[in-house]
Amino acid sequence: MLKSLFFKRKRHQKQGSIAEQPKSIGFNNLVVLIAASTVLLSSCGVIPEVNAIAPVIQFEVVSTSVSNMIPSPTPIVIIPEPSLTSTPIPLPPTSTPTLYPPTPTPKIYCDWMSFVKDITIPDGTTIKVGGAFVKTWRLKNRGTCTWTPDYALVFSNGMQMGNNIEVKLPEYVAPGNTIDISIPLTAPSTVGHHRSYWLLRNASGVLFGYGDNANKTFFVDIYAVDGSNPAVTISPSSGPSGTLVQVVASGFLPNSQVLVGLGPVNSEYGQVAQGFTNGNGDFNVQVPARGEVGLELVFAVAVQGQPGVLAPLHFYITEAIPAPTPYLDTWTTFSSPAFAISLQYPAEWQPVPGYGDSNTGVTRYGGVNGFFQIGAMDTDSIDKAAAHEAEHRLKPYGSNPTIETLQIQGQEARLILPSGGQPAGMQNQAALIVQYPFVASIVWSPRYFVLYADWPHIRTIAETLRFAH
Numbered sequence: 239m240l241k242s243l244f245f246k247r248k249r250h251q252k253q254g255s256i257a258e259q260p261k262s263i264g265f266n267n268l269v270v271l272i273a274a275s276t277v278l279l280s281s282c283g284v285i286p287e288v289n290a291i292a293p294v295i296q297f298e299v300v301s302t303s304v305s306n307m308i309p310s311p312t313p314i315v316i317i318p319e320p321s322l323t324s325t326p327i328p329l330p331p332t333s334t335p336t337l338y339p340p341t342p343t344p345k346i347y348c349d350w351m352s353f354v355k356d357i358t359i360p361d362g363t364t365i366k367v368g369g370a371f372v373k374t375w376r377l378k379n380r381g382t383c384t385w386t387p388d389y390a391l392v393f394s395n396g397m398q399m400g401n402n403i404e405v406k407l408p409e410y411v412a413p414g415n416t417i418d419i420s421i422p423l424t425a426p427s428t429v430g431h432h433r434s435y436w437l438l439r440n441a442s443g444v445l446f447g448y449g450d451n452a453n454k455t456f457f458v459d460i461y462a463v464d465g466s467n468p469a470v471t472i473s474p475s476s477g478p479s480g481t482l483v484q485v486v487a488s489g490f491l492p493n494s495q496v497l498v499g500l501g502p503v504n505s506e507y508g509q510v511a512q513g514f515t516n517g518n519g520d521f522n523v524q525v526p527a528r529g530e531v532g533l534e535l536v537f538a539v540a541v542q543g544q545p546g547v548l549a550p551l552h553f554y555i556t557e558a559i560p561a562p563t564p565y566l567d568t569w570t571t572f573s574s575p576a577f578a579i580s581l582q583y584p585a586e587w588q589p590v591p592g593y594g595d596s597n598t599g600v601t602r603y604g605g606v607n608g609f610f611q612i613g614a615m616d617t618d619s620i621d622k623a624a625a626h627e628a629e630h631r632l633k634p635y636g637s638n639p640t641i642e643t644l645q646i647q648g649q650e651a652r653l654i655l656p657s658g659g660q661p662a663g664m665q666n667q668a669a670l671i672v673q674y675p676f677v678a679s680i681v682w683s684p685r686y687f688v689l690y691a692d693w694p695h696i697r698t699i700a701e702t703l704r705f706a707h
Contacts, residue, residue, distance in 0.1 A: 349446040350381035351438055353456050357418055360550060361459040364540070365425040370400075373458050374420040377438075380448070385411040388441035391419050394455050397432040400424035404439075425462045434458045470539045470551060478557035481525045485551075487539055499538040500525075500694065531555060573706070574599060574612060578678050579687060582702035583610055584695075609665060610691040610699055614684035623671050623686050624652035634667065636660035646703055649673045653700070655693055668693035670700050676707050 357374035365371055379385055385407055393403035400423045411417045426432050435455040437445045447454045471486045487496050525535060536550040573580040576598040586605050593602035593611065602611040617623045628639045636657035644651040654669040670689040677683050691699050 345450065347381050347446070347452045348383040349385075349438070349440045349444065350379075350448070350452040351446065352378045352380045352448045354378050354416055358420075359458060359460065360538075362461060363459075364461045364463050367425055367427050367429055367462045369425045369462075370422065371425065371460075372420050372422050374418055375456060376416055376418050377456075378416045379411045379413050381446075381452070382413055383440075384413065385417070385438075386441060390439045391421060392437055392439045392445070394435045394437045394445070396435040396457065397426055399426060399432070399434050399458065399460075423458065425460060427462075429462050431461050432459075470537075472537050472551045472553065475552065476554040476556050477525070479525060479555050481553075483525055483537070483553060485537055485539065497540045499540070500535060502533065502535060525553060525555065531557060569702075572603065572610075574601075575706075577612055577614060577687060578674070578676075578706050579612065580704045580706055581610075581689070581699055583699060584608070608692040608695045610689060610695070613688040613690065614678065615671070615686050615688055616682065616684040617686075620650050620652055620671060620673055620686060624654060627669055627671065627688075628654045632661075633659065634661065634664050635669070644670075644700075646670070646672045646700060647675070647705060649675055649705075651700075653696070666692040666694070668696045670696060670703075672703070675705055 354376040357376055359365075359371060359373045363371075387407050387409065389407045389411075390404050391407070402421055402423060405419070405421045407417065407419065409417065423434070435457045437447045437455055439445050446452045447456065469488050473484050473486070474481065477483075485498050487498075533555040535553040535555070537553060538550045568585050569582045570585040571580055571582055583603055584605060584607075587603040587609065588605065589600040590602040590604050590609070594600045601613065602609065604610070615623055615627075617626065624641050628635055628641055635654055637659035638657040640655045640657065642653040642655065644653055649672050651670060651672040654671070656664070656666065656668060660666070667690055670691075672687045672689070674685060674687055678687070687705075689696065689700060689703065
């Protein structure tokens, strides 16, 4: 049974013998002689099993003299030898070999492509009605023929966005290589969800796309909105890990609630900031303190109640600063004798009332830009503990969370990172499960310590975690 401890966490015939005959003469002697001969012959044969069935032949001796009458002899049972009967042994039927169809030869096309990613205008981007934008796709030549500048990107069907319906490829693309293809477009004048489908065309005018039959389209997917001309900038656009980035949003409708997301490129965006704006708003967002040089992060801004996001802005990590990072000077230490741990967290975070009790003390701290909460659990293995946490039926970490294997203070650990579909009320929660290096004693003796925190902070907090026996 798996137990978990956290506070206010929205969660078998005997064979006959011949009697001695008295001496007699005449016919009687003949009868006795015949009987004796019969017995002699029988004794020389093979006596079969007693359970065999045989006819009974009885000889009756009749005396010519009453005074010399001889008692009838014991009946003699003559049992013939049983005939040997062979029972045929059935042989198993000869199995018919199973015939398998030959493995089909994989299809290969001269002109064939695969979609790699959206470079600009990810699906669901919000654009003002009639607003101009440039859509860029990254495509890969999956076929056997080289694409030339005579190949073109062409409109196929759906919503035509502006007058541009085709554009020639800017360069040659050999099989296996990729190309970024851009085309200027215009958002429709009608508010709502719009999608435009596209294909490639070879020099002979034959259209092709991706998929098993090289005929699937790729698309532009946007929401056209009215009444605002939103714009977002970030400063700086590169820097070391742990950099504080200013996100400036402008041109929004009054009283819009703006959401700022941050995440690695080609991944889901986790919400890191939000606030109301009367048209403009500034948000300070800290890049994760741990990140490899060259890591590309994406800032995305959305408006509460409106689908889609604005064109994402990219931040590149130029230097990986080892922990502790400079901003940890503004952090302070949290200790919990009950859970036998200590860790560091942003000093401006405050205790959250209602979490914890007289035995454990306050177990949750938070602020405008994040939170942490502590707990413990006990189960057979750390992988089972991680699966139990990540795969909860309420999906607190989204539809497809990631579980990473780590070592924290020399102990086995699992980090659960959220994916798309995480409920907004979870506040970008991630979780770290670490095996205790000793037998902890809280209400019971759990095997695993659990740290909950927003994902932009959880790695840095985890690096400060210490066990105190």
